[in-house]
Amino acid sequence: MDLATLTLFIPACFALNMAPGPNNLLSLSNASRYGFRLSCAAGLGRLLAFFCMLSLAAAGLAVVLHTSELLFYGIKIVGAAYLLYLAFQLWRANPCLDGAADSSRPLRASLLSLARQEFLVAAGNPKAILIFTAFLPQFIHPAQPVTPQFALLGLVFLLLELIAIAAYAYMGVHMRRWFAQPRGKRLFNRSCAVLLAGAGVGLLAARRA
Numbered sequence: 446m447d448l449a450t451l452t453l454f455i456p457a458c459f460a461l462n463m464a465p466g467p468n469n470l471l472s473l474s475n476a477s478r479y480g481f482r483l484s485c486a487a488g489l490g491r492l493l494a495f496f497c498m499l500s501l502a503a504a505g506l507a508v509v510l511h512t513s514e515l516l517f518y519g520i521k522i523v524g525a526a527y528l529l530y531l532a533f534q535l536w537r538a539n540p541c542l543d544g545a546a547d548s549s550r551p552l553r554a555s556l557l558s559l560a561r562q563e564f565l566v567a568a569g570n571p572k573a574i575l576i577f578t579a580f581l582p583q584f585i586h587p588a589q590p591v592t593p594q595f596a597l598l599g600l601v602f603l604l605l606e607l608i609a610i611a612a613y614a615y616m617g618v619h620m621r622r623w624f625a626q627p628r629g630k631r632l633f634n635r636s637c638a639v640l641l642a643g644a645g646v647g648l649l650a651a652r653r654a
Contacts, residue, residue: 451601454584458602461576462609467566469613470640474535475562476617479554484617488610490560492603494567499599502577503592525645527569531562532642536635577602 463469468491476484567573581602585594 450584450586454598455601455605458580458598459605459608461580462602462605463612465640467570467645468563469609471531471563471566472610472613473617473620475554475559476614477621479559481614481618483554483556483559484614485611486556487559487563488607488614490563491567491610492606494564495573495603495606496599497568498574499577499595499602502574502581503595503599522649523569525569525649527565527645529642529645531566532638532645536638 468488472484472488475487577599581595581598584598585591
């Protein structure tokens with residue numbers, strides 16, 4: 446793959462990675478509640494989901510989502526329902542659980558449960574795999590071997606996604622400091638809940654590409 450193609454691909458891809466989608470909002474919220482390291486580590490669940498999607502796209506199995514309207518809408522409904530569930534949980538979260546003695550101290554949570562959240566949110570969005578089948582192929586030269594090019598673009602995508610995870614987690618940590626008091630934490634949690642719920646509704650309203 447030539448350098449000119451990568452020069453076009455990287456900024457366009459990074460813009461997709463940094464868009465405030467459901468997973469990035471989840472990293473933001475998790476970092477504000479549980480800390481930077483745990484939020485970044487949980488993001489590995491998202492990377493695993495995207496790796497699976499990239500593998501499906503590379504194998505050509507993603508065509509099922511294009512041809513099976515029932516499967517597409519089934520995944521979409523389940524993904525949207527899970528986002529709404531997370532929004533409900535975040536809306537009801539108690540901002541005082543970390544104690545009054547040190548309001549800036551992050552809560553404790555299971556890495557496995559947070560990583561599972563990231564994985565399910567990513568896997569429940571059928572638009573993600575459609576990005577891999579509609580966006581990435583635009584930067585592949587059909588005259589050259591396709592598999593190495595797709596593997597390189599997929600690796601770059603995952604690396605940029607890792608940067609996005611860290612960036613949103615970093616913002617979440619600083620927002621925790623800004624909203625140190627319980628009232629501020631409740632406002633932040635409910636703001637994230639509204640955004641996640643909006644993402645869920647948006648997913649329900651999305652149409653197949």
